Amino acid sequence: xxxxxxxxxxxxxxxxxxxxxxxxxxxxxxxxxxxxxxxxxxxxxxxxxxxxxxxxxxxxxxxxxxxxxxxxxxxxxxxxxxxxxxxxxxxxxxxxxxxxxxxxxxxxxxxxxxxxxxxxxxxxxxxxxxxxxxxxxxxxxxxxxxxxxxxxxxxxxxxxxxxxxxxxxxxxxxxxxxxxxxxxxxxxxxxxxxxxxxxxxxxxxxxxxxxxxxxxxxxxxxxxxxxxxxxxxxxxxxxx
Amino acid sequence: xxxxxxxxxxxxxxxxxxxxxxxxxxxxxxxxxxxxxxxxxxxxxxxxxxxxxxxxxxxxxxxxxxxxxxxxxxxxxxxxxxxxxxxxxxxxxxxxxxxxxxxxxxxxxxxxxxxxxxxxxxxxxxxxxxxxxxxxxxxxxxxxxxxxxxxxxxxxxxxxxxxxxxxxxxxxxxxxxxxxxxxxxxxxxxxxxxxxxxxxxxxxxxxxxxxxxxxxxxxxxxxxxxxxxxxxxxxxxxxxxxxxxxxxxxxxxxxxxxxxxxxxxxxxxx
Numbered sequence: 001x002x003x004x005x006x007x008x009x010x011x012x013x014x015x016x017x018x019x020x021x022x023x024x025x026x027x028x029x030x031x032x033x034x035x036x037x038x039x040x041x042x043x044x045x046x047x048x049x050x051x052x053x054x055x056x057x058x059x060x061x062x063x064x065x066x067x068x069x070x071x072x073x074x075x076x077x078x079x080x081x082x083x084x085x086x087x088x089x090x091x092x093x094x095x096x097x098x099x100x101x102x103x104x105x106x107x108x109x110x111x112x113x114x115x116x117x118x119x120x121x122x123x124x125x126x127x128x129x130x131x132x133x134x135x136x137x138x139x140x141x142x143x144x145x146x147x148x149x150x151x152x153x154x155x156x157x158x159x160x161x162x163x164x165x166x167x168x169x170x171x172x173x174x175x176x177x178x179x180x181x182x183x184x185x186x187x188x189x190x191x192x193x194x195x196x197x198x199x200x201x202x203x204x205x206x207x208x209x210x211x212x213x214x215x216x217x218x219x220x221x222x223x224x225x226x227x228x229x230x231x232x233x234x235x236x237x238x239x240x
Numbered sequence: 241x242x243x244x245x246x247x248x249x250x251x252x253x254x255x256x257x258x259x260x261x262x263x264x265x266x267x268x269x270x271x272x273x274x275x276x277x278x279x280x281x282x283x284x285x286x287x288x289x290x291x292x293x294x295x296x297x298x299x300x301x302x303x304x305x306x307x308x309x310x311x312x313x314x315x316x317x318x319x320x321x322x323x324x325x326x327x328x329x330x331x332x333x334x335x336x337x338x339x340x341x342x343x344x345x346x347x348x349x350x351x352x353x354x355x356x357x358x359x360x361x362x363x364x365x366x367x368x369x370x371x372x373x374x375x376x377x378x379x380x381x382x383x384x385x386x387x388x389x390x391x392x393x394x395x396x397x398x399x400x401x402x403x404x405x406x407x408x409x410x411x412x413x414x415x416x417x418x419x420x421x422x423x424x425x426x427x428x429x430x431x432x433x434x435x436x437x438x439x440x441x442x443x444x445x446x447x448x449x450x451x452x453x454x455x456x457x458x459x460x461x462x463x464x465x466x467x468x469x470x471x472x473x474x475x476x477x478x479x480x481x482x483x484x485x486x487x488x489x490x491x492x493x494x495x496x497x498x499x500x501x502x503x504x505x506x507x508x509x510x
């Protein structure tokens with residue numbers, strides 16, 4: 001049975017409702033907020049600053065260190081124990097890899113740029129929301145970037161390709177579902193995050209990557225607008 | 241970023257005391273004046289209850305999760321409410337990643353103590369099956385932007401989140417269905433509102449910013465009930481307090497407790 005009409009009425013390539021803001025955490029050097037459907041992420045940037053522990057330092061350029069964390073009440077079911085898990089450590093790593101290609105950290109040898117991502121609520125797509133918030137925060141912190149980095153998932157529900165799966169869609173089809181989080185550099189089209197859970201035919205993957213592009217462009221636009229809006233108003237922006 | 245040192249320099253502190261003598265704080269407030277306060281409910285769709293509290297640049301989210309668990313052997317017919325606080329590195333350059341330090345443990349325990357000692361709710365009402373199954377209510381306090389006074393603001397956020405909470409549905413097999421929520425609320429009989437009064441030199445002040453906290457000689461958190469009674473105390477800081485200090489702090493906390501309670505009642509419609 002094909003999944004023809006999405007349960008919330010969205011078109012197959014349509015992301016959920018998006019809210020993007022910059023400068024929401026005043027104590028940070030840069031910050032961002034990104035909400036897509038019922039998945040929300042705050043990101044704060046601290047640095048470039050002295051890197052501890054010292055063995056992580058790179059004398060050639062600054063390093064990026066991302067920490068993804070779900071608030072204990074942000075999960076779909078029971079309370080999530082605070083503190084790092086295998087899952088959160090892996091997501092932190094792929095978040096770094098997703099963002100690093102657009103950053104120029106050559107001016108900050110031995111330093112670290114810390115990005116902390118916290119999610120107060122999630123309904124699938126949390127790593128992508130975290131990356132979107134982090135990209136806004138890095139731009140807000142004034143780190144040299146050649147582009148923003150939008151991220152969203154594309155996947156398969158009951159054989160049909162759809163963009164930005166929510167929690168219900170992720171759980172709808174246990175056998176044939178596939179979920180592919182994607183991040184890209186909009187100006188070059190290069191992909192900086194690519195993972196998949198599930199089973200999919202090879203040619204379908206390429207179709208999925210084509211299909212997700214308009215949603216990525218839309219998110220990039222929201223990210224750019226958030227940064228512009230922050231500086232359109234006088235100093236400050238909306239506090240968290 | 242405004243990086244605030246953990247201990248204020250003596251020069252800056254003398255300046256601060258001088259202005260307090262003239263009755264003015266660094267941000268222009270009076271000594272007994274709270275920053276403009278806002279409380280927003282239902283900020284997390286995944287939590288059974290949640291609230292975002294802002295005062296000036298400080299903002300903190302509290303979220304409540306409810307689950308079924310085995311009761312403690314010594315209280316087989318009582319549910320459990322626990323408050324946890326984390327000093328998220330996201331919220332301030334001074335906070336570092338890692339297991340909870342003594343600061344966050346103190347914040348959580350002071351909020352917890354107010355709720356427990358006021359008998360804010362009947363733990364037996366959380367019993368499902370004596371000795372087997374009780375509701376475990378966990379409230380997590382998470383600063384988004386930390387600019388001081390996390391005990392009071394976290395305590396308010398925790399109370400607001402508990403008032404906002406609705407029990408999830410329990411399925412026929414006795415497991416919790418987190419996708420369905422009932423209309424049942426936590427029956428809170430008391431709203432224990434923590435009020436922290438700080439002391440700098442001989443001056444008492446409420447709702448300190450992070451910078452003012454770095455200059456405090458001592459502080460006292462007084463948790464206030466609706467009838468003006470106290471239900472928990474916590475002294476902090478390195479310097480002692482006199483009997484007169486405590487008397488003045490009790491009266492100041494009584495007044496501020498009323499203000500905070502009125503705001504909480506207004507927002508939650510109780």
